[in-house]
Amino acid sequence: NAGVMQNPRHLVRRRGQEARLRCSPMKGHSHVYWYRQLPEEGLKFMVYLQKENIIDESGMPKERFSAEFPKEGPSILRIQQVVRGDSAAYFCASSPGAGADTEAFFGQGTRLTVV
Amino acid sequence: AQSVTQLGSHVSVSEGALVLLRCNYSSSVPPYLFWYVQYPNQGLQLLLKYTSAATLVKGINGFEAEFKKSETSFHLTKPSAHMSDAAEYFCAVSKRDGGFKTIFGAGTRLFVKA
Numbered sequence: 001n002a003g004v005m006q007n008p009r010h011l012v013r014r015r016g017q018e019a020r021l022r023c024s025p026m027k028g029h030s031h032v033y034w035y036r037q038l039p040e041e042g043l044k045f046m047v048y049l050q051k052e053n054i055i056d057e058s059g060m061p062k063e064r065f066s067a068e069f070p071k072e073g074p075s076i077l078r079i080q081q082v083v084r085g086d087s088a089a090y091f092c093a094s095s096p097g098a099g100a101d102t103e104a105f106f107g108q109g110t111r112l113t114v115v
Numbered sequence: 116a117q118s119v120t121q122l123g124s125h126v127s128v129s130e131g132a133l134v135l136l137r138c139n140y141s142s143s144v145p146p147y148l149f150w151y152v153q154y155p156n157q158g159l160q161l162l163l164k165y166t167s168a169a170t171l172v173k174g175i176n177g178f179e180a181e182f183k184k185s186e187t188s189f190h191l192t193k194p195s196a197h198m199s200d201a202a203e204y205f206c207a208v209s210k211r212d213g214g215f216k217t218i219f220g221a222g223t224r225l226f227v228k229a
Contacts, residue, residue: 004158035219040124042205042219043159091158104217106151106158 004094005074006107013082013114021077021110025094032075033104034067037089049075082114117142117208121220129228134178134193136223138206141187148189149207149217150180159205165189176200201227 005024013019025032030051035043045059049069060067064082069075079086089111093104122137140146147166151159163174170182180191189206203224209217 006158033217040221042119042121042221044219045217093159103161103164106160108156108158 004092004105004107006090006092006110008110009108011110011112013112015083015114016081019079019082019086019112019114021079021090021092021112022074023077023092023094023107024074025092026096026105029094029096029105031095031097032069033093033095034075034077035091035093037091037109039088043091046077079112082112084114087112087114117146117218119206119208119218119220121204121206121223123223124221125224125226127226127228128196130198131195134191134196134200134225136191136204136206136225138180138189138191138220139187140189140206140208142208146208148180148182149209150174150178150189150191151205151207151219152176153203153205153222155202162191162204196225196227198227198229201225 004026007022011019032049034046036046037043047060047067048056051069052071064080066078089109091109092107095102095104118141120139128134149164150162152162153159162178163172163180165172165182173179178193180189182189203222205222206220207217
């Protein structure tokens with residue numbers, strides 16, 4: 001049973017370009033969460049999705065960021081018109097349920113560098 | 116609002132010595148508490164979690180943590196450090212009333228000296 005798969009592992013974008021980060025949850029998991037980790041900081045919650053629905057996007061910046069989890073295919077975190085401050089590690093996690101005590105399994109992250 | 120404070124961004128211990136990583140939380144409702152470990156260039160792995168059963172929780176790799184409500188603490192310990200324990204450790208809290216907006220601390224990097 002493969003774990004949470006994120007790709008690419010490393011992504012370099014010039015300022016103003018778009019970044020698309022992909023996350024394939026573990027088999028059987030229908031809940032996906034995205035977190036951002038800035039250098040020397042903990043993980044900051046961004047968004048929680050179930051299949052085809054955004055459940056909680058309270059941690060998402062209001063502009064340029066969007067997320068989706070379609071019926072088929074991976075979850076996508078999209079950052080439009082990237083800026084240097086978007087440089088960070090973005091982690092995806094998945095779980096089989098939504099209970100607050102449910103363990104989430106993390107991917108290895110995508111490290112975005114904006115030059 | 117919930118929050119987590121990890122005291123000490125860096126902790127250094129000798130191999131074989133006690134490991135103590137401190138975590139204090141703030142929550143308006145009884146929380147669930149977690150410790151995760153992150154090895155370089157890896158995702159986070161769950162070490163242990165507290166969900167209101169026993170206050171002393173045992174996890175993987177010989178780690179354990181004790182929930183102390185009076186101190187709002189959930190410190191992580193291991194009796195004897197091993198070189199392979201060198202990593203970053205994150206304390207996290209989530210609310211019991213559903214959802215998964217887990218709040219993570221800033222992390223503590225553990226160094227183990229030979």
